[in-house]
Amino acid sequence: MKITKDKVVGIHYTLTGDENKVLDTSSGGDPLSYLHGHGNIIPGLEAELEGKSVKDTFKVTVQPELAYGHHDKDLVFNVSRSNFADPESIQVGVQVRGQLAENEPPMLLSVVEVTEDEVVLDGNHPLAGQTLHFDVEVMELRDATAEEIAHGHAHGPHGHHHH
Ligand code: ZN
Numbered sequence: 310m311k312i313t314k315d316k317v318v319g320i321h322y323t324l325t326g327d328e329n330k331v332l333d334t335s336s337g338g339d340p341l342s343y344l345h346g347h348g349n350i351i352p353g354l355e356a357e358l359e360g361k362s363v364k365d366t367f368k369v370t371v372q373p374e375l376a377y378g379h380h381d382k383d384l385v386f387n388v389s390r391s392n393f394a395d396p397e398s399i400q401v402g403v404q405v406r407g408q409l410a411e412n413e414p415p416m417l418l419s420v421v422e423v424t425e426d427e428v429v430l431d432g433n434h435p436l437a438g439q440t441l442h443f444d445v446e447v448m449e450l451r452d453a454t455a456e457e458i459a460h461g462h463a464h465g466p467h468g469h470h471h472h
Contacts, residue, residue, distance in 0.1 A: 311337045311346050311360050311361065311362050312358050312359055312360060312361045312362070312441070312447070313345065313346070313359070313360070313452060314346030314347075315344070315345070315346060315452070315453045316346075316450055316451065316452060316453060317342060317343070317344055317449075317450070317451050317452070317453045317457065317463045318342070318343055318344075318358060318447065318449065318450055319339075319340035319341065319342045319447075319449030319450070320340055320341050320343075320358070320445050320446065321335045321336060321340050321341075321409075321445070321447060321448055322334065322335050322357075322443050322444065322445045323336060323434045323443070323444045324337075324340060324441055324442070324443055325441075325442045325444075326434075326439055326440075326441065326442070327439065327440055327442075332373070332436065332441075340448040340449060342449070342462040342465070343357075343462070343463050344453055344457055344458070344461065344462050345358065345392070346462045347462065349461075349462055349463075350425050351371060351375065351376045351377065352375045352376075352439075353369065353371030353372065353375030353376055354369065354371060354376075354442075354443055356375075356471045357369040357443075357445075357447070357448070358449070360449050361393065362447065362448065362450065363395050363447050363448065363449065363450050364446070366445065366447075367421055367445055367449045368381050368410050368442065368443065368444050369442075369443050369445070370402060370440060370441070370442050370443075371373065371441045371442075371443065372440055373437065373438050373439060373440060374440035375438070376432070376436065376439070376440075376441050377433075377434040377436040377437045377438075378433075378437050378438075379415070379437065380433050380437045381432075381433055381437070383430070383441070384409070384432035384433050385421070385429065385430070385431045385433070385459065386409075386429070386430055386432075386433060387427045387428070387429050388428055388430060389427060390423070390424075390425070390426055390427055390428050390429075391426075391427060392428075393405075393428070399420055399423060399428055400420065400423060401420055401421075401422060401423055402419070402420065403420050403422060404417045404420070405417075405418050405420060405430070406418070406420050407430065409416045409432055416432055417429040417432075418431060418432050418468075419431045419433075419435055420427075429461065451454040
C-alpha cells in the first residue's frame with residue numbers, strides 16, 4: 310500500500326530548524342496520525358509523503374512558503390500591559406489568546422517583548438519564516454473510513470477526536 314489521498318498515515322518525525330535545534334518531535338510518543346490529501350499537515354511535507362510506504366524513511370527541507378508562510382510584520386503590534394488580567398504572567402515566549410480586530414476570530418498570539426507599560430504581540434505562527442528540516446519514518450498506513458473522509462481528518466483508535 311502506498312500513501313495516496315484518503316489514506317490515514319502515521320509518521321514519526323523530528324523537526325529541526327536552521328540552527329540544528331530540535332523544534333518538535335514525535336519520538337517517545339505515539340506517531341502523528343493524519344488524513345492524507347486534505348491539507349492537515351504543511352504542504353511541503355504532505356507532497357513528500359505522497360507515494361511512500363510503511364517503513365520508508367526520508368529527510369526533507371521545506372521552505373517557508375510550503376510550511377507556515379513568511380513572517381508578516383503587520384501581525385506584530387503593541388498593546389498596553391494594563392489590558393491583561395494578570396500582567397505579571399505576561400512574559401516573553403508565552404502565548405495568549407486574543408483578537409487582531411473586534412470582528413476577527415480569537416487566535417494565539419506570541420508575546421515577543423515586554424516593557425514596563427507595553428506588550429508586543431505577534432500573530433504569526435511561531436514557525437513562520439523558518440525553513441524546516443524533517444526527518445520522517447512512515448509507521449502506519451490504512452484506508453480512511455467514510456466518516457473520516459467526510460470530516461476531512463483522521464480519527465484516533467477509539468473514534469475519539471476533537472473538532
Ligand atoms: Zn471527525
